[in-house]
Amino acid sequence: MHSGRAVARVRAAAVGIAAALAVLGVAELVAVLVAPGSSPLFGVGALAIDLAPSWVKDAMIALFGTADKIALFVILGVVVLGLAVLAGIAEVVRRFAGMAVLAAVALVALVAILTRTEATPLWALPTIAGTLAGLWVLGVGRRRALAWSAAEGSGAEGAGGAGAVGAAGVARRSFLVFVGSTSAAAILVGVGARVKNAGSAAYTAVRAAIRLPQPAKAAAPVPVGAQLDVPGISPLITPNADFYRIDIALQVPRIDPSTWTLEITGLVDRPLTLTYEELLALPLEEHITTIACVSNTVGGDLIGNATWLGYPVRELLAKAGVARGADMVLSSGPDGFTAGTPLDALTDPRRNALLAVGMNGEPLPEQHGFPARLIVPGLYGYVSATKWVTRLEVTRFADAEGYWTPRGWSARGPNKTASRIDTPRSGAEVAGSTIAIAGVAWAQHTGVAGVEVQVDDGEWQQATLAPAISDDTWVQWSLEWAATPGPHTARVRATDASGYTQTPDEAPPAPDGATGWHTVEFTA
Numbered sequence: 001m002h003s004g005r006a007v008a009r010v011r012a013a014a015v016g017i018a019a020a021l022a023v024l025g026v027a028e029l030v031a032v033l034v035a036p037g038s039s040p041l042f043g044v045g046a047l048a049i050d051l052a053p054s055w056v057k058d059a060m061i062a063l064f065g066t067a068d069k070i071a072l073f074v075i076l077g078v079v080v081l082g083l084a085v086l087a088g089i090a091e092v093v094r095r096f097a098g099m100a101v102l103a104a105v106a107l108v109a110l111v112a113i114l115t116r117t118e119a120t121p122l123w124a125l126p127t128i129a130g131t132l133a134g135l136w137v138l139g140v141g142r143r144r145a146l147a148w149s150a151a152e153g154s155g156a157e158g159a160g161g162a163g164a165v166g167a168a169g170v171a172r173r174s175f176l177v178f179v180g181s182t183s184a185a186a187i188l189v190g191v192g193a194r195v196k197n198a199g200s201a202a203y204t205a206v207r208a209a210i211r212l213p214q215p216a217k218a219a220a221p222v223p224v225g226a227q228l229d230v231p232g233i234s235p236l237i238t239p240n241a242d243f244y245r246i247d248i249a250l251q252v253p254r255i256d257p258s259t260w261t262l263e264i265t266g267l268v269d270r271p272l273t274l275t276y277e278e279l280l281a282l283p284l285e286e287h288i289t290t291i292a293c294v295s296n297t298v299g300g301d302l303i304g305n306a307t308w309l310g311y312p313v314r315e316l317l318a319k320a321g322v323a324r325g326a327d328m329v330l331s332s333g334p335d336g337f338t339a340g341t342p343l344d345a346l347t348d349p350r351r352n353a354l355l356a357v358g359m360n361g362e363p364l365p366e367q368h369g370f371p372a373r374l375i376v377p378g379l380y381g382y383v384s385a386t387k388w389v390t391r392l393e394v395t396r397f398a399d400a401e402g403y404w405t406p407r408g409w410s411a412r413g414p415n416k417t418a419s420r421i422d423t424p425r426s427g428a429e430v431a432g433s434t435i436a437i438a439g440v441a442w443a444q445h446t447g448v449a450g451v452e453v454q455v456d457d458g459e460w461q462q463a464t465l466a467p468a469i470s471d472d473t474w475v476q477w478s479l480e481w482a483a484t485p486g487p488h489t490a491r492v493r494a495t496d497a498s499g500y501t502q503t504p505d506e507a508p509p510a511p512d513g514a515t516g517w518h519t520v521e522f523t524a
């Protein structure tokens with residue numbers, strides 16, 4: 001009664017279904033790490049939508065209305081189920097036959113995914129990982145299915161004495177446990193991961209749909225010649241994709257702008273709460289500001305310059321009415337980060353401290369604080385640039401401290417004047433009779449007055465300074481150097497508008513920023 005071809009087929013089909021669930025579950029899990037769109041189910045679904053002739057689409061919409069996407073997934077599900085049963089039976093009948101079916105389907109899915117316009121080569125990973133898991137389930141499942149059939153065939157079931165478990169019983173249990181547990185685990189993992197992927201896809205769409213308003217006050221135009229035409233120099237405005245990222249957030253916080261609010265509390269006369277919609281309706285200003293991390297080492301790249309769109313913090317504080325005795329604003333983000341910013345840097349009408357919503361013409365990228373963050377010219381990020389900011393508490397340095405202060409960093413973090421050689425790079429071999437030594441220098445909110453370069457042990461030479469966008473931004477500089485063949489050392493130092501020249505004394509970043517002259521060694 002337990003034997004027979006039909007029963008063997010059902011078992012084989014179960015192996016195929018378990019393998020398909022493993023493919024989808026593992027793929028969905030890996031897609032959480034890669035990108036929601038890289039999931040094979042969605043890649044194939046999207047391809048099906050693209051390829052379907054319009055009459056099919058029309059018919060689908062006519063038949064299912066707004067449930068047409070659900071209908072598509074039901075159809076896809078039925079197709080997957082059919083292929084799974086086919087692969088399972090094929091594999092049990094003939095080793096590798098089912099694996100071949102799976103590999104062929106995976107190949108179609110890979111083509112579907114990698115031809116998506118947003119796809120990167122990494123998008124192949126979920127399907128590949130899922131397929132490997134599916135192949136494994138097919139292989140192990142086949143062996144256990146055959147073992148069970150063999151045990152039955154030898155009449156082993158019931159051959160044991162009372163209390164003993166027959167060989168067929170063992171084989172049956174081992175088959176059922178394997179197929180059952182892999183299927184259950186795959187469903188659990190897959191559904192969990194899909195919920196997460198659906199959430200991130202929706203979130204990305206929300207940000208993409210936002211149209212930032214035109215600034216009431218646009219950034220002053222970048223002066224002609226501010227961007228030097230020297231190969232290898234850092235771009236004057238750092239593209240968002242290249243902008244350094246520093247934060248303590250293990251996962252980029254995902255904040256729905258429709259529920260985001262900024263709360264202004266503490267030593268204020270009128271505590272207030274601002275929504276994203278209210279913020280966008282305010283007269284926004286654009287300012288180009290260079291921000292840097294206190295952890296930047298001499299010559300390091302934890303610095304970037306961007307056009308920020310936002311609302312002046314001083315106006316918000318004025319609306320709330322700062323009470324007497326306050327000297328600090330403690331801002332916080334959802335990752336547990338706080339920054340203690342000197343109140344006067346935020347209220348000074350000559351310092352453009354912004355509650356920023358835009359970065360280089362788009363809504364803040366998720367990593368850089370979407371939907372809103374602080375940008376304060378002249379202060380290191382750890383005391384000023386709170387991303388995903390939700391709260392400003394007006395307080396006193398005597399009563400509160402920012403996240404990094406008890407961890408060995410100074411309570412106040414004004415930017416230090418510094419400079420960097422971008423080209424030649426250390427270790428480079430350069431050709432030509434004159435060589436451009438060039439880079440950037442910064443003294444945010446003070447301004448760079450001059451940059452000097454020393455080659456080997458020669459005289460310090462004045463570099464040519466490109467016009468600055470403002471005192472709040474870095475400036476480019478360059479020096480045409482008459483090359484002599486052989487190895488050379490070049491160092492740079494900047495002097496700021498206060499008359500301070502960078503010290504050669506080398507200090508590490510902690511507690512308040514690195515010092516020393518950036519030096520490169522190259523061969524001409």
Ligand SMILES: Nc1nc2c(c(=O)[nH]1)N[C@H]1C(S)=C(S)[C@@H](COP(=O)(O)O)O[C@H]1N2
Nearest residue numbers: 244245246247248293333337381385386387
């Ligand atoms: N919420 C939050 N904001 C934060 C941080 C953080 O860890 N969490 N790090 C700060 C530090 S130390 C710096 S240097 C800047 C970096 O901003 P960026 O990642 O946009 O370049 O963000 C600041 N804002």
Ligand SMILES: [Mo]
Nearest residue numbers: 293294381382
């Ligand atoms: Mo930082």
